[in-house]
Each structure stands twice: as C-alpha cells, then as structure tokens.
Amino acid sequence: MRVKLMSFVATLLLVSACAGSPKTESMSEGSGMADTSASHGTTSMGIGLGKVPAANSENFLVADVGNRVFFGFNKYDISASAAIVLDRQAQWLQENPSVTITIEGNCDERGTREYNLALGDRRANAAKDFLVALGVDANRLQTVSFGKEKPVALGSTESAWALNRNATAVVN
Template sequence: MNTKILGAFAAVALLAACSPKPPPAPAAPATPVSTIVPGSEEDLVANVGDRVFYDFNKSNLRPDARATLDKQAAWLAKYSSVNVQIAGNCDDRGTEEYNLALGQRRANAAASYLKAKGVAAARMSTISYGKDRPTAQGDNEQAWAQNRNAITSVR
C-alpha cells in the first residue's frame, strides 16, 4: 500500500515538474523620458532643424531653407540667451579658395535672414569650412547636395 501511495506521489510530482510555468506578468509600459534640454543643441536639431541646403554654386536661400530659418528665428526668440554659429559648407568640387568664399556667402545669407527676422547680430557668428567638413561621403549628386549647406549650432 505504501508503495502505491509513493508511486502516486511520484507520478504527481513528475507531472507537476513537466507542466509549463505561467507566463510572467507583462511589464508596465515605460514612460518615455525626454533627455533633450530645452534651448540646447539637441533641442535645435530635434525640434527645429539645424541646417539649410543650397543649390550648386549658389548662396541664395531656397524656399525650404527660408522655412527652416523661420523656425530657427522663432526658436532663438524663445531662447534669447542662446548664441549660435552658422557654418557654411560646400561639396568637394571647386578650388579651396572658391569653396571657402562660397561657404562664407552661404553662412552670411542664413545669418542675414535670421537678422531680418529679429535675431540680434551679436548673438550670431559665421564661419566657412568650404569643402573641409562634409556631412555625406561620396562623389555623386546625392552626397554633394547634402554637403551644400549652412549648419546652425549652439555656442
């Protein structure tokens, strides 16, 4: 009789060991925490846009560039203690001297537009990197178009 009871307990124990474990309770959804500090470089890039693009051998502002600069002007009005630098860039075609001059014209065009929108000139500085700081690698129109820009950064 004891053998039968022990056998029954052994069978129950064996079945219990083989039964699947209940799935874990679902975790509570994580609340996204923004690590972007208002008025920071990251804020400018993520919420406004830090760069405008130019056509080949041009420094005049395109309509899409004006739209981005309008958003930058509003952002700069909101964060009146923030100073920025506007860097003009070119694709890798052309001489070093030509690209430095073109990059400066591009940076100046963006700064002039922001100034016309009410941003104090004392809050902005400009620099040209010519073709020395490409944002896209490659010798094709897609890469060149990305490198013809003016980038606004917080200082």
C-alpha cells in the same frame, strides 16, 4: 563637430512622431519641405515622450528646429525650404534668448578650395542675414566657413554633394 551623429539619430527617432520635426537631411531642395510650411517648430515644442532634449540645447536645435539649410550648386540664395527652417530657427532663438549660435558654411567638393571658402562664407552669411531680418540680434550669430573641408555626407555622389552644400547652425 559639435553635432554628434549618434545623438542626432537617437533624438530623431524619439521625436519622429512630431509633425513639425524637420527632415533636416532632405536632399532635394524645394521638395517635401514646403508641405510642412503650415506647422512651425513651435507647435512641436513640448510634444514628445518626456525624453526630448532641453529646449535650448544643441540636440533640440538639431532634431526639433532644424539646424541645417541646403543650397543649390554654386548658389547661396535662401530657397523656400531653407526659409522654413530658418524661420523656425529665428523663433527658437527668440524663445531662448541666452543662446548664441555659430553658422557654419559648407560646400561640396566640386569646386576649388579657395573659392569654396568664400562661397561657404556667403552661405553662412546668407543664413545669418535671413535670421537678422526676422529679428534675431546679429550679435548672437557668428559665422564661419569651412569651404569644402568638412563634408557631412560621404561619397562623390550628387546626393552627398547636395547635403554638403549647407549652412549649419551650432550652439556656442
């Protein structure tokens, strides 16, 4: 929706040198991401080539903070790797108090439409609850479920399905 893939890719390239820049498209949950737990999103802030997006922008959220967390099949619990991303989101939201976001809950295609609407809502709210627990004002966090209707990854493959089971934060 508001996440433009092209700008996302471009920004990712620009800031790819940043130690803290999250590989938001990491597919396997609990792998890789945990290694970066020592470095928080804040450490990467200000580092770059002078072309990084404004710190309170959607692009910054996508590229530097991490806008998307992933879930296991039919699951909505926050995994260790998801917690790291949400931790960064919470800090970023604290540093940018004017920003409000909507968390979009999504599912893979391996479920039925109505149940997946409910499951997507669970996922969005799981992410929201996590942020609230970290001190973010709940009034700054809207949620919406798109069920299985808005996949980010194409194809009927395990890797696409893993990407499509997510909660994605977008700046309002």
